[in-house]
Amino acid sequence: MLSIPALCWLCQMPLAIAHHGCCSLCLRHLPRLPPCCPRCGLPALHERTPCGRCLVHPPAWSRIIAVCGWQPPVKALVKRLKFYRVTALSLMLARLMLLAWLAARRQHGLRRPDVIMTVPLQKNRAWQRGFNQMDDIARYLAHCCGCRYLPAALRRTRKAKIQHRLTASARRRNLRGAFRVEIDVRERHITLLDDVVTTGCTAQEISRILLAAGAASVEIWCLCRTL
Numbered sequence: 001m002l003s004i005p006a007l008c009w010l011c012q013m014p015l016a017i018a019h020h021g022c023c024s025l026c027l028r029h030l031p032r033l034p035p036c037c038p039r040c041g042l043p044a045l046h047e048r049t050p051c052g053r054c055l056v057h058p059p060a061w062s063r064i065i066a067v068c069g070w071q072p073p074v075k076a077l078v079k080r081l082k083f084y085r086v087t088a089l090s091l092m093l094a095r096l097m098l099l100a101w102l103a104a105r106r107q108h109g110l111r112r113p114d115v116i117m118t119v120p121l122q123k124n125r126a127w128q129r130g131f132n133q134m135d136d137i138a139r140y141l142a143h144c145c146g147c148r149y150l151p152a153a154l155r156r157t158r159k160a161k162i163q164h165r166l167t168a169s170a171r172r173r174n175l176r177g178a179f180r181v182e183i184d185v186r187e188r189h190i191t192l193l194d195d196v197v198t199t200g201c202t203a204q205e206i207s208r209i210l211l212a213a214g215a216a217s218v219e220i221w222c223l224c225r226t227l
Contacts, residue, residue: 006018006019006021008021008022008023008026009021009022009077009089009092010022010023010026010073011023011025011026019091020092020095021089021091021092021093021095022092022095022096027099030067030068030073030074030096031068031069031071031072031074032068033066033068033069033225033227034227035047036066036225036227037050037051037053037054038050038063038064038108039051039054039058039059039061039062039063039064040053040054040059040064040200041064041065041066041197041220041225042225042227043227047107048108059200059203059204059207060204060207060208060211060218061192061203061204061207061217061218061219061220062217062218062219063104063108063110063219063220064197064200064203064219064220064221064222064225065097065100065101065104065219065220065221065222066100066197066221066222066223066224066225067096067097067099067100067222067223067224068223068224068225069224069225069226069227070196070198070224070225070226070227071224074093074096074223074224075224077089077092077093078093078195078196078223078224081093081133081195082129082133082195085129085130085131087131087136090133090136090137090140091136091140093137093223094136094137094140094141095140096223097137097141097193097221097222097223098140098141098144098145100221101141101145101221110219111189112145112146112147112189113145113147113189113190113191113219114147114148114188114189114190115147115148115149115150115153115183115185115188115189115190115191116138116141116142116145116147116148116149116150116190116191116193117138117149117150117153117154117190117191117192117193117206118132118134118135118138118151118154118192118193118194119134119154119192119193119194119202119203119206120132120154120155120156120179121156122156123156132151133195134193134194134195135151137193138151138193141191141193141221147191150183152182152183153181153182153183153185154179154180154181154182154206155179155180155182156178156179156180157177157178157179157180158177158178175201175202175205176205178205179205179206179209180209181209181210181213184214185210185213185214185215186213186214186215187214187215187216188215188216189215189216189217189219190210190215190216190217190218190219191218191219191220191221192206192207192210192218192219192220192221193221193222194220194221194222195222195223195224196222196223196224196225196226197220197222197224197225197226198226199226200220203220206218207220
């Protein structure tokens with residue numbers, strides 16, 4: 001029986017390594033981030049030192065690592081995974097995130113995380129989707145990084161309004177007290193995964209409670225950062 005070759009998700013050409021999901025040519029042509037602040041992930045003059053915003057009001061997390069901005073083609077891939085359950089994309093998107101972290105690690109000498117976590121979904125949203133779009137991505141990254149993925153490490157304590165319909169200040173109020181840490185995180189270096197970081201309010205609130213619970217540090221890894 002003849003096998004059907006795996007195709008690149010972007011150009012539909014056959015792949016030499018099937019599980020990569022993206023050919024080397026398309027990978028080289030993915031949109032690059034401009035120089036960004038290593039702390040907040042927003043455009044800045046220098047990539048190695050915090051920007052002026054972070055010097056005045058630093059976020060709770062120590063670093064953010066993103067694959068690219070909220071733009072095609074990764075934007076479309078994230079939507080297909082998140083809203084259309086194209087879970088076959090998980091491995092390719094996880095690989096893109098791993099490559100982004102490896103590049104940052106080579107440049108800045110980053111340490112491996114002790115634990116990987118994902119942003120917990122609200123119960124009704126989890127029921128509607130039937131899955132957490134970051135779950136398979138987190139498992140792959142934990143395997144590659146040699147650390148633990150703990151899907152139940154964070155829990156939502158109450159229902160919150162949909163974030164994208166709120167202003168930045170309303171988002172912060174909406175999320176206050178919405179999460180709880182369910183494991184011992186003392187002295188652990190935590191990586192929190194999210195698909196898209198927009199205002200950073202969700203990442204900020206979760207990072208705050210993790211650090212309050214004794215975490216040594218929190219890094220944010222995301223597929224897209226809204227610039």
